[in-house]
Structure formats: C-alpha cells, structure tokens
Amino acid sequence: MVETPDGTRLICHPRGKKSQALVGDRVQWQASEDEGTIERVLPRKNLFYRQDEIRTKSFAANLDQVLILIAAEPEFSETQLTRALIAAGAERITPVIALNKSDLAVPFERASKRLEPYRRMGYRVLPMSLRADGGAGHGELTELLAGKVTLVLGPSGAGKSTLINLLVPGASALTGEISQALNSGKHTTTSTTWYWVDAERSTALIDSPGFQEFGLHHIEPMQLAHLMPDIAQEATACKFYNCSHLHEPGCGVIAQVESATQAGTISASRYRIYGELFAELSQTRY
Ligand SMILES: Nc1nc2c(ncn2[C@@H]2O[C@H](COP(=O)(O)OP(=O)(O)OP(=O)(O)O)[C@@H](O)[C@H]2O)c(=O)[nH]1
Ligand SMILES: [Zn+2]
Numbered sequence: 078m079v080e081t082p083d084g085t086r087l088i089c090h091p092r093g094k095k096s097q098a099l100v101g102d103r104v105q106w107q108a109s110e111d112e113g114t115i116e117r118v119l120p121r122k123n124l125f126y127r128q129d130e131i132r133t134k135s136f137a138a139n140l141d142q143v144l145i146l147i148a149a150e151p152e153f154s155e156t157q158l159t160r161a162l163i164a165a166g167a168e169r170i171t172p173v174i175a176l177n178k179s180d181l182a183v184p185f186e187r188a189s190k191r192l193e194p195y196r197r198m199g200y201r202v203l204p205m206s207l208r209a210d211g212g213a214g215h216g217e218l219t220e221l222l223a224g225k226v227t228l229v230l231g232p233s234g235a236g237k238s239t240l241i242n243l244l245v246p247g248a249s250a251l252t253g254e255i256s257q258a259l260n261s262g263k264h265t266t267t268s269t270t271w272y273w274v275d276a277e278r279s280t281a282l283i284d285s286p287g288f289q290e291f292g293l294h295h296i297e298p299m300q301l302a303h304l305m306p307d308i309a310q311e312a313t314a315c316k317f318y319n320c321s322h323l324h325e326p327g328c329g330v331i332a333q334v335e336s337a338t339q340a341g342t343i344s345a346s347r348y349r350i351y352g353e354l355f356a357e358l359s360q361t362r363y
C-alpha cells in the first residue's frame with residue numbers, strides 16, 4: 078500500500094527485489110491502470126529489525142522513536158525489554174519506555190521499582206494509565222508523539238490496542254482480556270500497521286507484533302556492552318581493552334555489579350542478562 082502526498086492510498090506491487098518496501102518506507106512509484114508499481118525504495122534513515130538464527134524480520138523503516146509499552150500487569154520481562162532497547166540503540170533510534178496501568182497501585186509500584194535502573198541509565202520512563210475512564214499521563218504521551226513517527230512495541234496485554242484506539246479515531250484495534258486462547262498462541266495483532274493520529278498527517282503510530290521473540294543475532298557479542306549504557310559506563314575502567322566483562326581480572330564492570338554484599342551501579346539482573354545475551358550471540362553463526 079502506497080500513500081501519496083495528498084493522502085490517496087493505492088495498492089502497488091514491487092518491481093523486482095530492489096523495490097521491496099516496508100512500512101515507513103518512502104518510494105518512487107508509477108501508476109498502472111488502477112493499481113501501481115513501486116520502482117524504487119528511497120534510502121532509509123534507519124531500519125528497525127530483529128534477527129534470529131534463521132531469518133531477519135523487519136519491523137519498520139524511517140522511525141523517529143520506539144515506544145516500548147509495558148504494564149504493571151502482566152509482569153514484564155526485563156530480558157525482552159533489554160533486547161528491544163539494544164535493538165533500538167544499535168540503529169540509533171531513541172527508545173522510550175511507557176509503563177501502563179498506573180491505576181493498579183501495588184503491581185505498578187513493583188514494576189516501577191524494577192525500572193529504576195533503566196531511569197538511572199538515562200532512558201525515559203513514562204508512567205501512564207490508558208484506561209478509558211479517566212486515565213493519567215495522556216498529555217505527556219501526546220506531547221511525546223506529536224509530529225513524529227513512532228513504532229509501538231510491547232508484550233501481549235500491556236495495552237497496545239488500547240493505546241491505538243485511544244489515539245487513533247476509528248482505528249478499532251482489537252482489545253481483549255488476556256485469555257487462555259492467547260496463551261496458547263493466538264494473537265490478536267498479526268501484521269504491521271501504520272496509523273495517522275491527526276488529520277494533518279504529521280503524527281504517526283506503527284503497530285507491530287513480534288516483541289515476544291526478539292532475536293539480536295545481528296549484533297556482535299563484543300558490541301553488546303556498548304549498547305547497554307550501565308555496562309558501557311563502567312567498561313571504561315577495565316584493565317583490558319578487549320574485556321568481555323565475564324571473568325577478566327581488573328574488570329570495571331564486574332566491580333560494579335550490585336549484590337547482597339556489595340553496592341554497585343549495575344543491577345544483578347542487568348549483569349545476568351548481559352551474560353546470557355553474550356553467550357547467545359557467541360554461538361556459531363551460519
Ligand atoms: N487497569 C488497567 N487496565 C488497562 C489499562 N490499559 C489497558 N488495560 C486493559 O488491559 C487489557 C489488555 O489491553 P490491550 O490493549 O488489549 O493489550 P494489547 O497490548 O493490545 O494486547 P494484545 O491484543 O494481546 O496484543 C485490556 O483488558 C485493557 O482494557 C490501564 O491503564 N489500566
Ligand atoms: Zn570488563
């Protein structure tokens with residue numbers, strides 16, 4: 078689907094491999110009878126994607142930011158959050174963490190605490206409640222999104238559909254309680270969708286599935302520390318320039334890992350995630 082500057086949408090088919098377009102791409106196209114042909118995809122300013130052992134899956138191109146929507150409930154996975162933050166960082170796309178369901182006081186407090194290290198390392202964390210009956214934090218969210226192209230990512234049940242329905246008139250994204258059906262692998266969101274938020278078409282949201290299986294195989298293990306701000310900060314103190322921060326003597330990172338007996342700037346869970354990702358990315362590449 079191609080949208081012209083005046084807002085007309087038409088179905089276009091790619092001409093050859095070089096014109097394989099993604100959501101967010103700018104293209105050169107040519108009319109043909111009632112449909113059109115994509116002649117060329119214009120150079121991208123960025124491309125947000127994930128990669129597992131077998132394939133690369135692109136989310137979207139030419140993004141201004143990524144909004145990672147998590148919630149007080151269901152409990153979010155810190156590993157998934159970290160993976161998304163690393164993927165955004167690798168493409169130099171600004172990520173913002175939105176923590177939804179602030180109306181659920183107790184779990185919200187707990188989730189907010191788990192995000193403390195992320196605030197400390199400089200990520201923006203936006204608390205909010207997207208509930209229809211008088212939510213909170215909408216003003217700040219609207220301000221954050223205005224005039225930008227934002228990819229919305231999040232685990233099932235965090236409120237992605239609620240967010241789209243709230244901001245996009247007539248979007249009717251599917252919302253629902255997380256059910257047994259969902260847990261057995263049935264997802265309500267299946268493809269990447271572009272939504273204009275305003276009539277002027279200056280603010281856009283892109284809704285994309287795939288937060289659950291976030292492969293980072295395109296990232297070199299030795300690049301990992303640079304993409305984790307808390308670890309990168311302490312890595313400058315390492316004795317060896319090629320320190321993996323796993324076992325080396327004189328490692329500035331290991332010296333800063335928080336534990337029951339030691340204070341530090343790196344939380345134990347972040348360091349554990351670093352180790353797991355390092356091992357995963359070090360496995361033989363094909
Ligand atoms: N208490 C509370 N519930 C919310 C809030 N926002 C959304 N919900 C509820 O959370 C549930 C999940 O919201 P959805 O918008 O369907 O979540 P989703 O992320 O789109 O989930 P999938 O459709 O599975 O991808 C729904 O029952 C919403 O009504 C909130 O701020 N507070
Ligand atoms: Zn080190």
